[in-house]
Amino acid sequence: KAGVTQTPRYLIKTRGQQVTLSCSPISGHRSVSWYQQTPGQGLQFLFEYFSETQRNKGNFPGRFSGRQFSNSRSEMNVSTLELGDSALYLCASSLGEVTFFGQGTRLTVV
Amino acid sequence: TQLLEQSPQFLSIQEGENLTVYCNSSSVFSSLQWYRQEPGEGPVLLVTVVTGGEVKKLKRLTFQFGDARKDSSLHITAAQPGDTGLYLCAGSGPLSGGSYIPTFGRGTSLIVHP
Numbered sequence: 001k002a003g004v005t006q007t008p009r010y011l012i013k014t015r016g017q018q019v020t021l022s023c024s025p026i027s028g029h030r031s032v033s034w035y036q037q038t039p040g041q042g043l044q045f046l047f048e049y050f051s052e053t054q055r056n057k058g059n060f061p062g063r064f065s066g067r068q069f070s071n072s073r074s075e076m077n078v079s080t081l082e083l084g085d086s087a088l089y090l091c092a093s094s095l096g097e098v099t100f101f102g103q104g105t106r107l108t109v110v
Numbered sequence: 111t112q113l114l115e116q117s118p119q120f121l122s123i124q125e126g127e128n129l130t131v132y133c134n135s136s137s138v139f140s141s142l143q144w145y146r147q148e149p150g151e152g153p154v155l156l157v158t159v160v161t162g163g164e165v166k167k168l169k170r171l172t173f174q175f176g177d178a179r180k181d182s183s184l185h186i187t188a189a190q191p192g193d194t195g196l197y198l199c200a201g202s203g204p205l206s207g208g209s210y211i212p213t214f215g216r217g218t219s220l221i222v223h224p
Contacts (some may be wrong), residue, residue: 004152006152016183033211043198043214045211048211088150088155090152097141097158097160097202098158099143101152101153101198103151104151104152
């Protein structure tokens with residue numbers, strides 16, 4: 001059974017640009033969540049999607065958005081990038097209370 | 111907001127030593143997960159504990175869930191360099207809408223020297 005797949009693995013963007021990250025969850029998992037991980041803040045929850053609907057949202061500005069498609073694949077978008085958005089972005093798919101993570105996308109904003 | 115406190119924050123030990131990592135909260139969780147994360151990679155699920163007082167063993171790793179389901183510990187026996195990584199605990203409790211968004215601790219960074 002394939003795990004959670006995130007693309008791309010690495011990304012370098014310039015301040016002010018926008019970026020889209022992609023995530024394919026484990027087959028059969030309908031819940032997909034996104035997290036931002038930085039050395040200073042640890043793992044912070046961005047949002048969760050379930051059956052194409054945003055079910056929960058963390059405390060991040062509106063520049064961070066996401067969506068989920070009918071096949072459960074999800075995308076996360078960050079607009080007007082800031083230097084502080086540099087982080088490891090992790091996608092997770094869940095079945096009940098168990099959560100599995102992808103390898104992450106390392107985003108560097110210069 | 112539920113908070114999970116992990117201690118110690120950093121641990122540097124020699125191969126063969128034993129160690130215990132703690133995860134504490136003032137909130138009750140329906141389940142608790144432990145993950146290990148290597149640099150630049152996503153966290154890998156090690157174990158899920160759901161019953162108060164539960165003990166699970168995974169080779170040299172022993173996980174315990176507190177009786178009140180507010181805390182947990184991870185004990186590693188005879189640590190090896192391959193155990194090096196960031197150990198994260200995450201507590202889950204039902205939220206509105208039926209989701210179980212885990213709350214993560216800040217992690218314990220473990221280095222095992224050969």
